[in-house]
Amino acid sequence: MAADKSTGLTLQSIREAHARIRDKIHRTPLVTSEALDELCGRRLYFKCENLQKAGAFKARGATNAVFLLSDSQAAQGVVTHSSGNHAAALARAAKLRGIPAYIVMPRNAPAAKQAAVRRYGGEVLLCEPTLAARESTARQVQEKTRAEFIHPYNDLRVMAGQGTSALEMLEQQPDLDAILCPVGGGGNLAGMAVAAKSVKPAMRVWGVEPRGADDAARSFNSGKIEPLGEPRTIADGLRTSLGELPFAEIKRHVDGIITVSEEDILRATRLIWEVLKLVVEPSGAVPYAALLDGQTVQSRALPERIGILLSGGNLDLDRTPWQAAV
Amino acid sequence: MAADKSTGLTLQSIREAHARIRDKIHRTPLVTSEALDELCGRRLYFKCENLQKAGAFKARGATNAVFLLSDSQAAQGVVTHSSGNHAAALARAAKLRGIPAYIVMPRNAPAAKQAAVRRYGGEVLLCEPTLAARESTARQVQEKTRAEFIHPYNDLRVMAGQGTSALEMLEQQPDLDAILCPVGGGGNLAGMAVAAKSVKPAMRVWGVEPRGADDAARSFNSGKIEPLGEPRTIADGLRTSLGELPFAEIKRHVDGIITVSEEDILRATRLIWEVLKLVVEPSGAVPYAALLDGQTVQSRALPERIGILLSGGNLDLDRTPWQAAV
Numbered sequence: 080m081a082a083d084k085s086t087g088l089t090l091q092s093i094r095e096a097h098a099r100i101r102d103k104i105h106r107t108p109l110v111t112s113e114a115l116d117e118l119c120g121r122r123l124y125f126k127c128e129n130l131q132k133a134g135a136f137k138a139r140g141a142t143n144a145v146f147l148l149s150d151s152q153a154a155q156g157v158v159t160h161s162s163g164n165h166a167a168a169l170a171r172a173a174k175l176r177g178i179p180a181y182i183v184m185p186r187n188a189p190a191a192k193q194a195a196v197r198r199y200g201g202e203v204l205l206c207e208p209t210l211a212a213r214e215s216t217a218r219q220v221q222e223k224t225r226a227e228f229i230h231p232y233n234d235l236r237v238m239a240g241q242g243t244s245a246l247e248m249l250e251q252q253p254d255l256d257a258i259l260c261p262v263g264g265g266g267n268l269a270g271m272a273v274a275a276k277s278v279k280p281a282m283r284v285w286g287v288e289p290r291g292a293d294d295a296a297r298s299f300n301s302g303k304i305e306p307l308g309e310p311r312t313i314a315d316g317l318r319t320s321l322g323e324l325p326f327a328e329i330k331r332h333v334d335g336i337i338t339v340s341e342e343d344i345l346r347a348t349r350l351i352w353e354v355l356k357l358v359v360e361p362s363g364a365v366p367y368a369a370l371l372d373g374q375t376v377q378s379r380a381l382p383e384r385i386g387i388l389l390s391g392g393n394l395d396l397d398r399t400p401w402q403a404a405v
Numbered sequence: 406m407a408a409d410k411s412t413g414l415t416l417q418s419i420r421e422a423h424a425r426i427r428d429k430i431h432r433t434p435l436v437t438s439e440a441l442d443e444l445c446g447r448r449l450y451f452k453c454e455n456l457q458k459a460g461a462f463k464a465r466g467a468t469n470a471v472f473l474l475s476d477s478q479a480a481q482g483v484v485t486h487s488s489g490n491h492a493a494a495l496a497r498a499a500k501l502r503g504i505p506a507y508i509v510m511p512r513n514a515p516a517a518k519q520a521a522v523r524r525y526g527g528e529v530l531l532c533e534p535t536l537a538a539r540e541s542t543a544r545q546v547q548e549k550t551r552a553e554f555i556h557p558y559n560d561l562r563v564m565a566g567q568g569t570s571a572l573e574m575l576e577q578q579p580d581l582d583a584i585l586c587p588v589g590g591g592g593n594l595a596g597m598a599v600a601a602k603s604v605k606p607a608m609r610v611w612g613v614e615p616r617g618a619d620d621a622a623r624s625f626n627s628g629k630i631e632p633l634g635e636p637r638t639i640a641d642g643l644r645t646s647l648g649e650l651p652f653a654e655i656k657r658h659v660d661g662i663i664t665v666s667e668e669d670i671l672r673a674t675r676l677i678w679e680v681l682k683l684v685v686e687p688s689g690a691v692p693y694a695a696l697l698d699g700q701t702v703q704s705r706a707l708p709e710r711i712g713i714l715l716s717g718g719n720l721d722l723d724r725t726p727w728q729a730a731v
Contacts, residue, residue: 108434110456114524129682130436198440349722356455356718358682392682396675399725 087235088269088328090277093242096143100240103142103175104132107244109251109386114354119370122384124252125351126244129359129392133171133195135164136244136267136390137231143240144229145172153178156226160206160213162188163316164391165231170201181226183216185209191395232266233322242270248386249278256382259366261390262286262295262336263317265325271388272332283382286329286336287366289314289344295321296336299329313404314344316362316391337375339368341404346371348400351389361400363390413561414595414654416603419568422469426566429468429501430458433570435577435712440680445696448710450578451677452570455685455718459497459521461490462570462593462716463557469566470555471498479504482552486532486539488514489642490717491557496527507552509542511535517721558592559648568596574712575604582708585692587716588612588621588662589643591651597714598658609708612655612662613692615640615670621647622662625655639730640670642688642717663701665694667730672697674726677715687726689716 107127116122128136145157156179159169166182173180180201184193185208193203206216221228229237244267249255258275262268265286272284288295291311298305298321310318321329339347344361347368351359366387369375394400433453442448454462471483482505485495492508499506506527510519511534519529532542547554555563570593575581584601588594591612598610614621615638623631624647636644647655665673670687673694677685692713695701720726 113458132439134682352684353722356460356684358678358684396679396725398728399722402724 087324088238088242088273090274092235092239093246093270093274096139096239097243097246099146100139100142100243103146103172104138105130106247107131109248110355110357112354115350119376121370121381123370124248124255124384124386125355125357125367126248126386126388127357128244129357129363129389133164133167133199134391134393135168136241136388137164137168138171139243140237140240140266140270141165141168141229142172142175144234144236145169145176145178147236148227152227156180156224157229158217158220158224158226159183159229159231160217161231162192164393166192166201167195167199169229170196170199174200179224179226181220181224183213183220185213189395230322232264232319233324234266235324238266238270238325238328240270241267242274244388245271245274246278249275252384252386254384255282255386256384257283257285258386258388259285259287259337259369260388261317261362261365262288262321263319263362265295265321265329267388267390268333269325269328273328276332283334284332285334285369285379287369288317288336288338289365290338290340292317293338295329296338298326299333299336302330312344313341313400314362314365316360317365335379337369337379339365339372343368343371345401345404357389358392359389360391360394363392413650414564414568414599416600418561418565419572419596419600422465422565423569423572425472426465426468426569429472430464431456432573433457435574436681436683438680441676445702447696447707449696450574450581450710450712451681451683451693452574452712452714453683454570455683455689455715459490459493459525460717460719461494462567462714463490463494464497465569466563466566466592466596467491467494467555468498468501470560470562471495471502471504473562474553478553482506482550483555484543484546484550484552485509485555485557486543487557488518490719492518492527493521493525495555496522496525500526505550505552507546507550509539509546511539515721556648558590558645559650560592561650564592564596564651564654566596567593568600570714571597571600572604575601578710578712580710581608581712582710583609583611584712584714585611585613585663585695586714587643587688587691588614588647589645589688591621591647591655593714593716594659595651595654599654602658609660610658611660611695611705613695614643614662614664615691616664616666618643619664621655622664624652625659625662628656638670639667639726640688640691642686643691661705663695663705665691665698669694669697671727671730683715684718685715686717686720689718
C-alpha cells in the first residue's frame with residue numbers, strides 16, 4: 080500500500096531530508112555479484128551503507144536531525160545515549176554544524192567506539208551500563224545544557240534521514256521489486272518502507288532480524304510492541320527494542336518480518352567479505368542471510384530483483400566474526 | 406613525459422581496450438575517506454579494483470586479450486600459467502566469449518584458487534611447482550590445442566587492458582596529481598603510466614613494491630632487468646619478476662619505484678579494512694603503505710591529490726593477514 084500523507088512520516092519529509100544531507104554524506108554504490116546471484120537464483124543489489132560516512136547508514140538520520148534544528152536550538156548542542164553507530168554519526172553531524180555533541184555511553188562501551196566519538200569532537204559522558212542510567216544521565220545533560228535530544232530511531236527526523244537510502248536505491252536501479260532491511264529499533268526499516276512504497280507502490284519491503292532478537296517479528300504478528308527479552312545474537316546492532324514511532328510505520332507499510340539463524344548470519348557475513356570484498360558487521364549481513372535460507376526464499380515468494388541494505392561495517396578486526404563466534 | 410606513439414603501448418590501444426571491455430567489467434568506484442586523508446595530510450582517491458569482476462584488475466587485461474582474438478584464433482581457446490588472479494580472470498573472459506581456457510597451475514596452488522578457475526569453466530592442468538614445469542606444460546598444451554598463450558603481464562594486449570583503470574580514475578577525478586600502483590610483473594604499472602601520462606602529461610606515476618621483492622626498484626635504478634631473487638613478503642601477488650615489455654614502458658613513463666616495509670604493508674591492509682571497509686589483499690594495500698612512511702612522503706615530495714590502485718581482494722579469510730603474519 081502507498082504511504083499515507085496523514086501519517087507521521089511522509090515521502091516529502093524524506094525527499095527534503097535528502098536535499099538537506101546529500102552534500103554531507105556519501106552517495107554509496109549499489110553493487111552486484113554474478114556469483115551471489117547464482118547462489119540464490121535472484122538478482123541482488125547491495126546498497127553499501129558500510130561505505131557511508133562514519134561507517135553506517137546512521138549518518139543519514141543524524142545529519143538530517145542536526146541540520147533541521149533552528150540556529151538557536153542548534154547553538155545549545157545535541158545529546159543522545161548510544162554505544163553504537165548513532166553515537167559517532169551524531170558527533171560527526173554536530174561537528175559539521177559546529178555545535179557541541181554530548182554522547183552518553185555505558186562505562187563498558189568498547190574503547191574504539193568511544194574513540195570514534197571523540198575523533199569527531201563529541202564529548203563522551205560515561206554512565207553505568209543500564210538503560211535507566213543512560214536515560215537519566217542524558218536527561219541530566221539536557222537539563223544542564225538545554226541540548227536537543229536526538230533518539231537513535233524513535234524520532235521522525237532520524238527516520239526521514241534513514242529513508243533516503245531507499246530513494247537512492249530506486250534511482251540507481253529503478254527495476255527493483257523488493258528491499259530487505261535489517262530491523263533493530265526500526266527507524267531504518269520504517270524510513271525505507273515509506274520511501275520505497277511511496278515512490279513505487281508495487282515494491283515489497285521486508286524487515287529481517289536475528290531469531291535470537293525477534294521482537295519485531297512478534298510485534299508485527301501481534302500488532303503491538305512485544306518486549307525484546309534477553310537478546311542472543313552476534314548481530315550487536317540489532318539487540319534493540321522496537322520503537323513506537325517506527326512501529327506505527329512498519330505496521331502500515333512493511334510486508335513482513337523475516338527471522339534468520341545465527342549460522343546463516345555468519346555465513347552471510349563471510350560471503351559478503353569473500354565475494355563482495357566488503358567489510359560488513361554481522362548486523363549488516365542479516366538481510367542477506369534471509370536469501371541463504373531456501374525455505375524463507377520460497378515461503379515468502381521473494382521476487383526477482385532484490386535490494387539489500389548493507390547497513391554498516393564497524394567492528395573489531397582483531398578477529399573475524401566467524402572466529403569470534405567459535 | 407608524455408607517451409610516445411612510436412612505443413609498443415599507446416593511448417589509442419588503451420582507449421580501444423576500454424571500448425572493447427567496458428560492458429564486460431565493472432566500472433569500479435573511486436572512494437575517499439576524511440580519516441585517511443587526515444592521517445597523511447593528502448587527499449586520497451582509492452580505485453576499488455578489489456570490487457572488480459573476479460576480484461582484481463586482472464579482469465581488464467585478460468578480457469581485452471581474449472576479445473582481441475579473431476574468431477578463428479579464439480576457437481582454439483586460450484592458455485596461461487598462473488596461480489593467481491590472472492588465472493581466474495582469463496577463465497572468466499574465455500567463458501564470456503564461449504571458448505576453452507587451459508590454466509596451468511602448480512600442484513600446490515591453493516584449492517580455493519583452483520576452484521575459482523573451475524567455477525568459471527576453466528580447465529585446470531596441474532604441474533610441478535617450478536617455473537620450468539609451468540612453462541613446459543603450457544607449451545605442451547599450446548602444441549596440442551593450438552590455444553593462444555596469454556601471458557599475465559608480458560603482453561601488450563594485457564597491458565593495454567590494465568591501463569583502462571587509469572582512464573576511469575581520471576574521468577572520475579580529473580584533478581588527480583599522481584597515481585600510486587603496485588608493481589610485480591609490471592603490466593599494470595606500465596598500462597596505467599602510459600594512460601595517465603598521455604591523458605594528462607603533468608601527472609606523476611610511481612610504482613610501489615615490497616622491500617622484500619624489490620627487483621623493480623633495482624631494475625629501475627640500474628636501467629636493466631635485475632633478477633628477483635628469493636622474495637620475502639606477505640604480498641604474494643607481487644612475488645613476480647618484472648617483464649621486459651612492461652619494463653620498457655616503465656623506464657619511459659614512471660617517476661620512480663617506492664619500496665615499503667612488511668610492517669607498513671600490514672598496517673595499510675588493516676587500515677583499509679577498518680576505515681574504508683574494503684577487503685583488500687596485502688598486495689593491493691602496498692601502494693597505500695607508501696603513504697604511511699613519512700620519510701617516503703617527504704623525500705618523494707608526493708603531491709596533494711593522489712590516486713591509489715587497490716588492485717585486488719582475493720585472499721583466504723580463515724585468518725586475517727595480520728593474524729597470519731604473527
